[in-house]
Amino acid sequence: MTARKKLENELTKEMIIHEAHRHFIAHDYSKVSMREIAKELGCTHGAIYYHFKNKADLFYAVVEHYFNELNLILSECVFQEGNPTEKARNVLIEFIKFGLDHQSQYNYMFMKQDEEIDPLRQNASIESLHQFTKTIQKLYNEQLPNEEIFYIFVSMHGFVSHYAGRVENFEEAREAAERFTQYLIRALEKY
Amino acid sequence: MTARKKLENELTKEMIIHEAHRHFIAHDYSKVSMREIAKELGCTHGAIYYHFKNKADLFYAVVEHYFNELNLILSECVFQEGNPTEKARNVLIEFIKFGLDHQSQYNYMFMKQDEEIDPLRQNASIESLHQFTKTIQKLYNEQLPNEEIFYIFVSMHGFVSHYAGRVENFEEAREAAERFTQYLIRALEKY
DNA sequence: ACTCTTATTAACCAATGGTCAATAAGAGGT
DNA sequence: ACCTCTTATTGACCATTGGTTAATAAGAGT
Numbered sequence: 001m002t003a004r005k006k007l008e009n010e011l012t013k014e015m016i017i018h019e020a021h022r023h024f025i026a027h028d029y030s031k032v033s034m035r036e037i038a039k040e041l042g043c044t045h046g047a048i049y050y051h052f053k054n055k056a057d058l059f060y061a062v063v064e065h066y067f068n069e070l071n072l073i074l075s076e077c078v079f080q081e082g083n084p085t086e087k088a089r090n091v092l093i094e095f096i097k098f099g100l101d102h103q104s105q106y107n108y109m110f111m112k113q114d115e116e117i118d119p120l121r122q123n124a125s126i127e128s129l130h131q132f133t134k135t136i137q138k139l140y141n142e143q144l145p146n147e148e149i150f151y152i153f154v155s156m157h158g159f160v161s162h163y164a165g166r167v168e169n170f171e172e173a174r175e176a177a178e179r180f181t182q183y184l185i186r187a188l189e190k191y
Numbered sequence: 192m193t194a195r196k197k198l199e200n201e202l203t204k205e206m207i208i209h210e211a212h213r214h215f216i217a218h219d220y221s222k223v224s225m226r227e228i229a230k231e232l233g234c235t236h237g238a239i240y241y242h243f244k245n246k247a248d249l250f251y252a253v254v255e256h257y258f259n260e261l262n263l264i265l266s267e268c269v270f271q272e273g274n275p276t277e278k279a280r281n282v283l284i285e286f287i288k289f290g291l292d293h294q295s296q297y298n299y300m301f302m303k304q305d306e307e308i309d310p311l312r313q314n315a316s317i318e319s320l321h322q323f324t325k326t327i328q329k330l331y332n333e334q335l336p337n338e339e340i341f342y343i344f345v346s347m348h349g350f351v352s353h354y355a356g357r358v359e360n361f362e363e364a365r366e367a368a369e370r371f372t373q374y375l376i377r378a379l380e381k382y
Numbered sequence: 383a384c385t386c387t388t389a390t391t392a393a394c395c396a397a398t399g400g401t402c403a404a405t406a407a408g409a410g411g412t
Numbered sequence: 413a414c415c416t417c418t419t420a421t422t423g424a425c426c427a428t429t430g431g432t433t434a435a436t437a438a439g440a441g442t
């Protein structure tokens with residue numbers, strides 16, 4: 001059976017995700033309504049429910065992209081120039097940069113605890129921690145205790161979640177982030 | 192003018208806060224409705240709006256108590272037995288304990304970024320950070336750079352917000368918390 | 383008795399997430 | 413051309429929500 005030809009203005013999941021994304025980066029989950037999104041897509045909100053089972057489902061489809069993006073960023077840090085220390089610090093910086101440049105997403109990826117959303121997101125967020133640990137281990141020839149890396153992760157997470165909402169983007173917290181990552185790496189290497 | 196005698200079943204702010212508190216510790220802010228609270232108080236939700244200008248206002252009245260409690264806990268740590276290092280670590284432990292034993296509240300006190308709530312809470316949360324800094328400084332004879340203490344605060348905050356939702360209470364994370372605080376103090380004293 | 387203030391109700395509003403029967407319209411077979 | 417199957421979409425509908433407001437009840441002071 002050949003795939004049915006899309007009508008002129010037929011809705012696709014991608015179109016919906018794209019539009020939803022625009023709204024979720026601008027406003028909190030609870031402030032974004034399915035009707036708003038539908039309006040801008042030129043359809044009724046009922047149509048969205050044909051493609052996504054509910055609001056949380058649509059939201060997760062949006063956030064999933066960000067997990068992929070973050071994992072990519074982290075894994076690419078290894079191939080940049082510099083010694084292990086510099087590279088490791090860069091991993092931290094990039095993580096923080098991601099967190100502060102995509103605050104709403106970060107919020108949902110790592111912070112928000114909401115039954116409505118959580119089951120879907122749990123795995124992806126653990127996966128990201130794994131990715132982070134693996135990356136750092138590689139830089140230090142697997143010599144560090146995983147626990148020590150976990151401490152770094154947790155602390156870095158604290159930095160992001162503290163500055164989120166207080167600054168608009170990473171740039172505004174760059175200096176603080178640089179000092180903080182220096183502090184973290186120092187602690188790591190003094191171990 | 193003598194204060195008007197309360198009717199038999201007249202509503203008081205305290206009654207409302209008490210009932211609201213019961214709901215907010217059990218469910219997320221967005222899941223708690225003014226009508227639920229009113230129902231259990233035996234009044235209509237309109238009556239609550241006479242005492243509190245809106246839901247966020249009521250919520251903050253609930254959370255305010257927790258800021259006071261936390262500040263009290265932190266300030267009392269100084270008077271316990273032990274050397275400065277032990278005392279300092281105890282401050283961290285107590286902070287984490289508070290965070291993990293009152294997760295929903297902690298969430299709103301330090302994490303949630305919501306225009307609806309934020310303006311009210313901003314000051315109190317900064318105040319808590321001040322309290323923390325002052326306490327630690329006192330223990331180390333004002334010898335530390337404030338920035339270093341801030342790093343500890345941020346990291347500790349990261350620990351709490353990572354474990355929140357993953358454990359039920361402080362007890363379940365006690366061992367991890369003890370190792371983590373050791374790590375933090377070590378980093379602080381090696382400065 | 384009258385007035386003032388305080389507290390509460392009940393009806394109302396606009397908005398929300400979600401459901402569903404009805405329907406439009408392409409695809410395939412006859 | 414006609415019928416049928418499937419897919420996509422509408423629009424009416426529902427319960428629930430935060431919030432507003434006119435009406436009202438009732439104690440206090442004069």
